[in-house]
Amino acid sequence: MKPEELLKKAVLNLGKKSPFYYYVLLGMKIVPSKSIRNLKISFSTTGDVMLLYNPEALEKKHVRMVEALLLHEVMHVIFQHFRIKPKDERDRKIWDLAMDAAINQYIPELAAFGVPLDVLVKEGHSVDNDTLFVLPPEWMMFENAETYHRWILDEMERLGRYDVEVVSEFREGVDDHSGLFEEDFPVEMILELTKDRTKKAFNIFGDSLPSGVKREIQLLLENPELDWKTLIRRFFGISIKADRYTTPLRPNRRYDHLPGWRNEYLSRVAVVIDTSGSIVEKELNQFVSELERLAGILKEEIWLVQVDRNVTSVVRYRSGDWRDLEIVGGGSTDLQPAVDYSEKVLRAEGTIVFTDGHTDVPFARRRILFVLSRFHNEDFQKEARRMYGKDAVVVLS
Structure with missing residues (x-):
């Protein structure tokens, strides 16, 4: 079967199984690209959501696996993972694990090949096979990416080790989140467009979703109305010191050649x-x-x-x-x-x-x-x- 026909069949099958995800998927532009490994979500400067796929990679996969991978990408958008801003490259790789753990638990085809986060962290390396789908620890099911990210950091600190680079290498052929973390796409525009389509889909088909996904979407669709940054600045005249970091923008009073300190x-x-x-x-x-x-x-x-x-x-x-x-x-x-x-x-x-x-x-x-x-x-x-x-x-x- 040609890659385009395979992808079309996977989209239709997904629609039969879940009209909710199908409705959201129809709002994306599906574009072939040989420059990516597998499937990838990306965004245009006008706020369009694009689902990129590699025809050669999909051609080697079973239609059910393509359905699962499609659903995985759609859930990245529904869960608003494009709003996450990693601190650095290492933090980005930790977010990769956390986001996938939050999603894969709801996709049986991926969970069947999954490895729980606690196993990865405990062993300090990846598994021996070439396909690694991350799952949550068994006692932490149905949480979000932020919760798993925090757990990984806490566990890394407790153990004093965790080679996230090795795990990342084993996952190179599995998923590509780089499109979610681009700096120049209009996040607020994308948020409004995707929330509007997700809300319409949820109003019609939301009752058919698993309870964990349903609750997650309900909160994400609630529009926080208040500008808390402004309110907090106006509310508090006195604040407590939370962190201290160096900055080249402030001269060091004692040593001219060193950066100064700024208190947050x-x-x-x-x-x-x-x-x-x-x-x-x-x-x-x-x-x-x-x-x-x-x-x-x-x-x-x-x-x-x-x-x-x-x-x-x-x-x-x-x-x-x-x-x-x-x-x-x-x-x-x-x-x-x-x-x-x-x-x-x-x-x-x-x-x-x-x-x-x-x-x-x-x-x-x-x-x-x-x-x-x-x-x-x-x-x-x-x-x-x-x-x-x-x-x-x-x-x-």
């Missing part, structure tokens, strides 16, 4: 989420979506406090933790216990409160920011602005 500052913040009975599921999803964006901006653990009439849960929250987040509450509403806990126990510089405002405005001794849901109490909004100023309240649409 982050804010110590606690987030309170109102989980009382008046909060509906859509509001909670929106709160968690904004929390996830905030965690990504701060790039540090955040104290997360849940409250109804009392504090019901206090945990450290990091980007990606929403998958294991258990919502505790459902009773009447009193925000004061949570604000007191944030200031007196956690000693946070400031507290961000997600609520619908169907309660009294709490008293805060330090900085406080109220993020109100669309179905908020207007009286709460007016009183909070009177007590703490106009900039102390933002409303989600």
